[in-house]
Amino acid sequence: MTALEAIRSRISANKFDTGKPLSQHEVRELVEYAVEAPSSFNQQNWRFVAVTRKEAKERLKAVSFNQQKVADAAVTFIVLGDLKGYERMPEALAPSVKAGLITQKDSDAWTGMAAGMYAEARMARDEAVRSGSLAAMTLMLAAAAKGLASGPMIGFDPDGVRREFKIPERYLPVLLLPVGHAAPGNWPRKPRLPAGDVLRFDSGEGL
Amino acid sequence: MTALEAIRSRISANKFDTGKPLSQHEVRELVEYAVEAPSSFNQQNWRFVAVTRKEAKERLKAVSFNQQKVADAAVTFIVLGDLKGYERMPEALAPSVKAGLITQKDSDAWTGMAAGMYAEARMARDEAVRSGSLAAMTLMLAAAAKGLASGPMIGFDPDGVRREFKIPERYLPVLLLPVGHAAPGNWPRKPRLPAGDVLRFDSGEGL
Numbered sequence: 041m042t043a044l045e046a047i048r049s050r051i052s053a054n055k056f057d058t059g060k061p062l063s064q065h066e067v068r069e070l071v072e073y074a075v076e077a078p079s080s081f082n083q084q085n086w087r088f089v090a091v092t093r094k095e096a097k098e099r100l101k102a103v104s105f106n107q108q109k110v111a112d113a114a115v116t117f118i119v120l121g122d123l124k125g126y127e128r129m130p131e132a133l134a135p136s137v138k139a140g141l142i143t144q145k146d147s148d149a150w151t152g153m154a155a156g157m158y159a160e161a162r163m164a165r166d167e168a169v170r171s172g173s174l175a176a177m178t179l180m181l182a183a184a185a186k187g188l189a190s191g192p193m194i195g196f197d198p199d200g201v202r203r204e205f206k207i208p209e210r211y212l213p214v215l216l217l218p219v220g221h222a223a224p225g226n227w228p229r230k231p232r233l234p235a236g237d238v239l240r241f242d243s244g245e246g247l
Numbered sequence: 248m249t250a251l252e253a254i255r256s257r258i259s260a261n262k263f264d265t266g267k268p269l270s271q272h273e274v275r276e277l278v279e280y281a282v283e284a285p286s287s288f289n290q291q292n293w294r295f296v297a298v299t300r301k302e303a304k305e306r307l308k309a310v311s312f313n314q315q316k317v318a319d320a321a322v323t324f325i326v327l328g329d330l331k332g333y334e335r336m337p338e339a340l341a342p343s344v345k346a347g348l349i350t351q352k353d354s355d356a357w358t359g360m361a362a363g364m365y366a367e368a369r370m371a372r373d374e375a376v377r378s379g380s381l382a383a384m385t386l387m388l389a390a391a392a393k394g395l396a397s398g399p400m401i402g403f404d405p406d407g408v409r410r411e412f413k414i415p416e417r418y419l420p421v422l423l424l425p426v427g428h429a430a431p432g433n434w435p436r437k438p439r440l441p442a443g444d445v446l447r448f449d450s451g452e453g454l
Contacts, residue, residue: 043253043392044280047385052285064448071446073251075439077384078259078399082437089451096449118451135438165369166376167401170421173380174399177284178254181388185250192285194377207451214377230289231342232282239278241271242303244296244325244414 046184051230053189055223056112062188062220067092067115070219073182077174080167081150084132085125086175089118089205096205103200104216109191113218118201119176120211121168123161126154165212172214179217189222253391258437260396262430263319269395269427274299274322277426280389284381287374288357291339292332293382296325296412303412310407311423316398320425325408326383327418328375330368333361372419379421386424396429 041049067090079085091100092115100118101110110116122128133147142150158164180190193216201213240247248256274297286292298307299322307325308317317323329335340354349357365371387397400423408420447454 041250043248043250043388046250047280047283047389050283050285067448068442068446071442073254075442075445076254076257078257078387080401084440084445086445087451087454088446089454090446090448093449120451120454132440135440139438141434141437162372166372169373169376170380170401173377174384177381177384178388180285181250181385182254192381194287194374205449205451208454211451211454227348230348231346233291233339233342235275235278235282238282238291238293239275239295239297241274241297242300242412244294244327244412244418247294247296247327247415247418 041185043181046181049229050180050184051189051226051228053191053222053226054109055225056109056114056189056218057221057223058112060114060221062114070179070182074175074179077178079171079174081129081154082133082136083125083129083154085122085168085171087120087122087211089120089207091116091118091205099204100201103204104193104196107193107195109218110216112220113191114220117179117217117219118205118207119172119214119217120207121172121214122210123164123168123212124210125167125171126151126158129154168212169214176215176217183219188219189226190217190219192217248392250388253388256436257387257391258396258433258435260398260429260433261316262432263316263321263396263425264428264430265319267321267428269321277386277389281382281386284385286378286381288336288361289340289343290332290336290361292329292375292378294327294329294418296327296414298323298325298412306411307408310411311400311403314400314402316425317423319427320398321427324386324424324426325412325414326379326421326424327414328379328421329417330371330375330419331417332374332378333358333365336361375419376421383422383424390426395426396433397424397426399424
């Protein structure tokens, strides 16, 4: 499937085929695509909990306003953003240092810059949401390319998700992302506002 | 280009060919792909200011720590998230009502639910960042599919951007996104942490 077809044909699914699980290998492969997204300083401050076991899905459903898709999808990813991503930049950048793309001195300097930028809690939270969302969008399009459906959700209780899935305090749940084979009965693609309504050239006046 | 190739080959570019502009039609087409991203309640709370004129690019560069790519890229999108997206849901959902996908009553009910959810400023800001990021990622992959490079940036002065580009108060600048033809000298793709480092199954313990 071409990238442009994947973008045009993706829908947000609510109905998943409960008879078609995904293997751990398939779930891991989706994450391998997700992490190709960009992140500030390449800090890769996203994390993923793949909820696949029946019992775990039921617990996730209970803290997601009982939305059935969480239980029906082959996997629901809890997409997390690290509120302290800068602390782990040396680790995130180590492969770039090893590959000779940047020096250890660059890695140290970037980490210092990031520590300054993200000292403000609001900046850190914005970055967690931004990075988690960029990765989630990439995952959704990779899923579409593999013939899978996805249904991003923000309707859940973040504290309940943290508690039920032992999410460390440093991570913000950015969204939930059920992925699996579609069942019949999903919405068709929902129409969008025309580009003219959301785009201006060289000034935001009148937006 | 297949979707998976676009995801795997995309890089964050700093060097753009200054001799290859994009037409307004091409810029608009990129936005038409961007808005295929999902948003909560299909509220489409993203907006785009396409900075294309030489004089405007220089003003944007001045409030972006003088990063040259802003001036060199054919277009730099100021990607905005509407902090009051729910107020415009009736307008955003009108095409879905017209197409018979949802009723006017659904549209009214969703708008009411959203007004409740986004009354909290932090929820509204998270949603602005999330929607803007989902759209930006889609735009980057559409650009890659069209043989264009992009280089997402968070290094800018949001107040300066607002002032210089007359961005109404209701919008949050989520990121800047230079897009154009690549020039030589860009980074190769930067390596990522292996999936095993960022993915857990059924529990976030130990992440």
